[in-house]
Amino acid sequence: MTKASPGTDPTGGRPVVPSRGALRPLGLGEVRVVDGFWATRQRVNGGATLDHGRSWMDKLGWTGNFTAARAGAGEVDRRGREFSDSEVYKLVEAMSWEVGRTASTDRDREVAELTELIALAQAPDGYLGTAFGGPGQRPRHSDLASGHELYCTGHLLQAAVARTRTGGAGPLLDIARRAADHVCDTFGPDGTWGICGHPNIEPALVELARLTGEQRYLDQAGLFVRRRGHRSLPQHHFGWAYYSDDVPVRDATVLRGHAVRALYLACGAVDVAVETGDDDLLAAVAAQFDRTLARRTHLTGGMGSRHMDEAFGEDFVLPPDRAYSETCAGVAAVMLAWRLLLATGVSRYADVIERILYNVVATAVSDDGRAFFYANTLHQRVRTVDVPTDEQQLGFGGGPRAPWFEVSCCLPNVARLLASLSAYLVTADDEGLRIHQYADADVDTRLPDGRRVALRMRTGYPDDGVVTVRVTATDGGGFPLTLRVPEWATGAVLVTPAGRRPAPPGPVTVRHAFVVGDEVRLELPLRPRFTHPDPRVDAVRGCVAVERGPVVYCAEALADEDLDTLRVDPGSLPVDVDGGVLVRARFTAPGERAWPYGPTPRRAPGAPLTGLRLLPYHRWARRGPATMRVWLPVT
Amino acid sequence: MTKASPGTDPTGGRPVVPSRGALRPLGLGEVRVVDGFWATRQRVNGGATLDHGRSWMDKLGWTGNFTAARAGAGEVDRRGREFSDSEVYKLVEAMSWEVGRTASTDRDREVAELTELIALAQAPDGYLGTAFGGPGQRPRHSDLASGHELYCTGHLLQAAVARTRTGGAGPLLDIARRAADHVCDTFGPDGTWGICGHPNIEPALVELARLTGEQRYLDQAGLFVRRRGHRSLPQHHFGWAYYSDDVPVRDATVLRGHAVRALYLACGAVDVAVETGDDDLLAAVAAQFDRTLARRTHLTGGMGSRHMDEAFGEDFVLPPDRAYSETCAGVAAVMLAWRLLLATGVSRYADVIERILYNVVATAVSDDGRAFFYANTLHQRVRTVDVPTDEQQLGFGGGPRAPWFEVSCCLPNVARLLASLSAYLVTADDEGLRIHQYADADVDTRLPDGRRVALRMRTGYPDDGVVTVRVTATDGGGFPLTLRVPEWATGAVLVTPAGRRPAPPGPVTVRHAFVVGDEVRLELPLRPRFTHPDPRVDAVRGCVAVERGPVVYCAEALADEDLDTLRVDPGSLPVDVDGGVLVRARFTAPGERAWPYGPTPRRAPGAPLTGLRLLPYHRWARRGPATMRVWLPVT
Structure with a gap:
């Protein structure tokens, strides 16, 4: 390796500084x-x-x-x-x-x-x-x-x-x-x-x-x-x-x-x-x-x-x-x-x-x-305890x-x-910049060829899927700007100074002679969606999860609802509601039996479907003792 | 308690000798x-x-x-x-x-x-x-x-x-x-x-x-x-x-x-x-x-x-x-x-x-x-190791x-x-005897009133469901003989000196003035059967097990079959075959994906159903390194 005299990193510090690699x-x-x-x-x-x-x-x-x-x-x-x-x-x-x-x-x-x-x-x-x-x-x-x-x-x-x-x-x-x-x-x-x-x-x-x-x-x-x-x-x-x-x-x-x-x-x-x-x-x-x-x-x-x-x-x-x-x-x-x-x-x-x-x-x-x-x-099957x-x-x-x-x-x-x-959040590549994670962030760096570029990224992510990247400083000339379209984001759209175009999952690159004020806008569709597991994951067979953008959702019960009797209707798509996602579901408690295995499938009495509000998984156990489940059995 | 001078138990020894109780x-x-x-x-x-x-x-x-x-x-x-x-x-x-x-x-x-x-x-x-x-x-x-x-x-x-x-x-x-x-x-x-x-x-x-x-x-x-x-x-x-x-x-x-x-x-x-x-x-x-x-x-x-x-x-x-x-x-x-x-x-x-x-x-x-x-x-998902x-x-x-x-x-x-x-295996009750477990066993005891009774129980249980109990010695007079019909045994029949009668699950009692040579025969139906779990047992949702009499069965693979892709047809009842039970099943390997969760249920390509031989769970891992599963996902 090259002998160096270590001092403050001019980039302001990075945990990992490989001497080679794609980015x-x-x-x-x-x-x-x-x-x-x-x-x-x-x-x-x-x-x-x-x-x-x-x-x-x-x-x-x-x-x-x-x-x-x-x-x-x-x-x-x-x-x-x-x-x-x-x-x-x-x-x-x-x-x-x-x-x-x-x-x-x-x-x-x-x-x-x-x-x-x-x-x-x-x-x-x-x-x-x-x-x-x-x-x-x-x-x-x-x-x-x-x-x-x-x-x-x-x-x-x-x-x-x-x-x-x-x-x-x-x-x-x-x-x-x-x-x-x-x-x-x-x-x-x-x-x-x-x-x-x-x-x-x-x-x-x-x-x-x-x-x-x-x-x-x-x-x-x-x-x-x-x-x-x-x-x-x-x-x-x-x-x-x-x-x-x-x-x-x-x-x-x-x-x-x-x-x-x-x-x-x-x-x-x-x-x-x-x-x-x-x-x-x-x-x-x-x-x-x-x-x-x-x-x-x-x-x-x-x-x-x-x-x-x-x-x-x-x-x-x-x-x-x-x-x-x-x-x-x-x-x-x-x-x-x-x-x-x-x-x-x-x-x-x-x-x-x-x-x-x-x-x-x-x-x-x-x-x-x-x-x-x-x-x-x-x-979480048993309610969480009070403050330990x-x-x-x-x-x-x-x-x-x-x-x-x-x-x-x-x-x-x-x-x-x-x-x-x-x-x-952001790396350079051979010629330009790549944005990997979306946040309200200001970028000020130099391209591999030494030219300065500053960007202002603004977004309501992960609640909102629109990400705007505005050029706030440039030494001029073109460079490629690459944004990541996440795997789940089917139907994303990229809006550039050159127009509007579909952006399939994966990296999407805009090559442009950016000037100050130019904007690139990525519109990620954040509809809540059902997610199905690989059938080899035994533990969640017959279940769906709900995701919205990168966020996994969960059902949380603070009171007496028994989440283990929850059944979600997979035919009704989940929809956004204030502060969460709504699915159609019912609670169907099977009767008690002395032995939990028997000759016929146990069908619980059909309760009417109602709306059940899910919350982001990362928000669970913040409102008091709760039970919770991410994977939801379907009706 | 009564002071006693402990010596050899005249019954030949019992692990538990309560001083009171039903039996x-x-x-x-x-x-x-x-x-x-x-x-x-x-x-x-x-x-x-x-x-x-x-x-x-x-x-x-x-x-x-x-x-x-x-x-x-x-x-x-x-x-x-x-x-x-x-x-x-x-x-x-x-x-x-x-x-x-x-x-x-x-x-x-x-x-x-x-x-x-x-x-x-x-x-x-x-x-x-x-x-x-x-x-x-x-x-x-x-x-x-x-x-x-x-x-x-x-x-x-x-x-x-x-x-x-x-x-x-x-x-x-x-x-x-x-x-x-x-x-x-x-x-x-x-x-x-x-x-x-x-x-x-x-x-x-x-x-x-x-x-x-x-x-x-x-x-x-x-x-x-x-x-x-x-x-x-x-x-x-x-x-x-x-x-x-x-x-x-x-x-x-x-x-x-x-x-x-x-x-x-x-x-x-x-x-x-x-x-x-x-x-x-x-x-x-x-x-x-x-x-x-x-x-x-x-x-x-x-x-x-x-x-x-x-x-x-x-x-x-x-x-x-x-x-x-x-x-x-x-x-x-x-x-x-x-x-x-x-x-x-x-x-x-x-x-x-x-x-x-x-x-x-x-x-x-x-x-x-x-x-x-x-x-x-x-x-057992990963093959068992060789002899440790x-x-x-x-x-x-x-x-x-x-x-x-x-x-x-x-x-x-x-x-x-x-x-x-x-x-x-056997207890006395207030007046007579109760047989709880079936085996080739000889019983020689005294009734609560002091009369001697000897029984010879013969059976091919658990392979065969016929249990014969013959009176081989008696001091004469009647006594109740109770046999246990297991919970799973619907359609059992009891044949006594007085005739043939249905025997529903639970204890079934024959009151008779038995003489030497009298026989009581219990016929337990040992058809293999599908067993379904309580829907709250998340881990086996969408699965059946196979039981036959008191014996739980399992699928075991010694070679390359991937039991985690096994799907059993719940519409075809399991049947007895030599040395096991046959179910209709297919292996349906889903294609590989980089991420095991996705927007649509994964349906594996439909392979033809074939017969799959199950063996008693207690026989598993006796033929060499193997994978095994008791709960079988259904098609």
Whole structure:
């Protein structure tokens, strides 16, 4: 790699900066979300979630662990699970992106202060981790399978990358480099042949290599990716698939095992493939993700079927009941889809990102930004409980959203994504710009040939399907502007200075010598629609879901309606009503029987069809204790 | 209770001997299974499973723990999980019933030898447990929630009851009494207000009270039952429901949480209710079990939906995929249904026992009796693996059956049930006899008024539906003979000395002055039939199952057929064919799509219907690696 002197990223900072690929991402300084759906969430994230996370980490002693480690306290005074350091790092990463987004000096000072705290715990040889190696603790790297040491280091590196790209090189980068050097010294070609039970160090090392130009970090990431899949970790109770150590990355055909582990590893593999020109590896991971999308993904874009091992199910095992769909898996899937989009330019990866953003990320966070779903079920049969106490552990989905969890990765993970979200909206391609996600956003960047272009995107999306992109600055001359027509958007229309034309799903490009004031308008049809599942998804046979644009809808009951007796008339198309979507449905309670299986199909007495109002899935469990279902049995 | 001098039970031994109730159980000496379906399994159990279990427990050091405890080895030399003592006790219980069944002197010596081993570990104050209280171990009763100490003691007591009823009072009874006295001293009215995280001590104490006449044991069991449900145990990660400590036993409406825990507790509650005349408590538990059967039980009678917490799901959450249906929950449900049958005389509890025996117990054991399912899934999507290695832990269902598990409760649990099975077939009632389960069995007992009666029951059940009961000895005079017509058996016919008459589902009674040679014949129609699920069981909507008599059938694929594309024609009734049942079906693979959800229902191309042979569910995974499904989507 080219040696570089890392400083503030002139784009304002981007989480992923591949040195090659179909698309070049724009940064936080080039794309700003100014209003609408995501601006609200970014404000809440910056104004509440980051402080909320900080106060919990202080209260629980997770930040204090760094001071205690410096004091040599060892295990006696250590608080939290073995991976609690990583939550602090993720929070620092989120705060760093927030500095990039808002230029907040308070937040900048907070990152500096947390950096000083973290620095306390770094050993002279560069090792950094508060859970191992101290008095009364297990030796460093003595439990690669479950110890999460390299996982934590990965989050440290990602925090340092964010900090450097938004604030310039500084002490956190020094800390990260020394930690990364220690990893390379320990696990390099001449070191221990080890991998971490929880992948994450892989994409982190590549990104640090991209930032610093340090070839050694990239090589180490490549080593870690190549070592995976040879059952070198101890056999896990859930099998080697749990940590993707069952089959080499290059040979696997689908993502499997623990969803977040599998997705982080895939991110690292794409990063390595891109930086080393390993097209076979890239194609392998893309095929794995494609099959995962085709067979192992919930309608919401959520990934992971199983609570027990937080894992992907087998193909088409996607029961809505107790759907795991972990919030962190949503974040990780956005990270992977984004890398594949940048590498390949294939528009449907942006479709996937959109689906996850509106139906997992937006669902996971409470309106005040201080409570979260860890898991995102698609069917809540028993009414959610009242506000949980602080002490209550709610690790199994089912609302309401909780302020904290014993394992609280979802909170800072969503926070880092939301703070950096504007970097996921627009890219450059060979000649022009591509808009992947629609929001009220201002774009100000330079084309590959150096010409400046500024755009003002305005939309009521996802409530309204009209997206207007106005050119607000240009150095003149033509360039291609590409917009994404989502897969569901049949009948979309594109209006350009040259006229009006149909826009089929996929990328649609306008080539024009734009002048200031020129507008491109995309009209996406946002009629609510029924969606039918693949017949191999046993759990939702005989059901439809309702979607409108990228948003999945659900039935929610706050009172006594038994949603499990709901039957929707598939012959009456769903229609828009104020604040939701109306379907024709009835409640048809079958009589009670002593044994739920019998010689004849059970037909419930026919109640009259009435209108049933559905609400966006991401809005559920916000009005009080509720039951809910996404998949609706048909009459 | 009446003080008694326990000796060999004149009936030959029974697991449950209530002092009151609608029915009086017959013992191993009064009912002998001589041939057919269960005789085969009893032979394999006695000839292979018991030795298999013993050799594993020796190899893994679980038996050696008792010697090591005597030597004061403490934690250093202790092997296995904290509840491994209970497996040894369960094996001793199984061997004791086997002594009752076969009068084997070898097995009798083995029980005596194991008793000497167990005795080594008993402390002077009566405490017996190898996992707590020794050097380097946690103090006794310092972890009631997870330590399983009282659970283990319960199994010790049950072993001693079995030993005493089949072999007479002896050292194992002395050991058990001293252990039970220690429990009463420690947890009695003046002792610690504690309960065990895993119920089992409750039914065990009642049975020891029944054996010995010791009121104190019954009182202690009642105390434990009353203490449960007040959240006195620490909050479990899975909630207090995990160990049924969320709601008092008397107030609960359904079984919930960890299935085996809930079922053992319910057994103890019924026992306490029966012995104390607490009809409200009895009615409460019966109602809980009835609702559990109506809403939380798989078609096979299997209980438990969830792997994660080995727990019942919510009402109607019964996905076949990863159905947990733990083998031990099957055994425990037989125990509970048997207690309720004895207490109430309600025939459908015998229906439940039959269902579980043929579809859970018979499924769990390999033909050679040396391998077991821990969990009994109803849908295997990915082919089962080849024979697992000894070291391989297979805790999650999916075949083939494994020779051992880290937690290997299923093996001795099934073994104790099979060894004592003949005690579950026939009872006396106020005047006569009731036959609950059909098998080739010889009965020789006395009526409540003291007259001797002997019966010879012969049948090809469950393959054939004709059951013949011939009177082979009688002291003369009439008595009522009651047979059970299962719920599914519409059109059954009863042929008696008085003629032929229809026999509707439920108990059917013949009152006759039987003489030797008289026959009663029950003709149960064993046509294969389609079974439809309650529409609230989301996971099997649009599916049928096939049953024949008490046996659930399944589709099994050894080769490349994709059972997930199978569609059965519900218009063509299933028919008997050699070795199975034939349905009309087609395989209709839908084309591949990048996203499994779309705007139109996916209709697969219509392949011609052909005959598909189903096999009994309990026969699956015996012919090699296979996929399998019980619930079959219809065309």
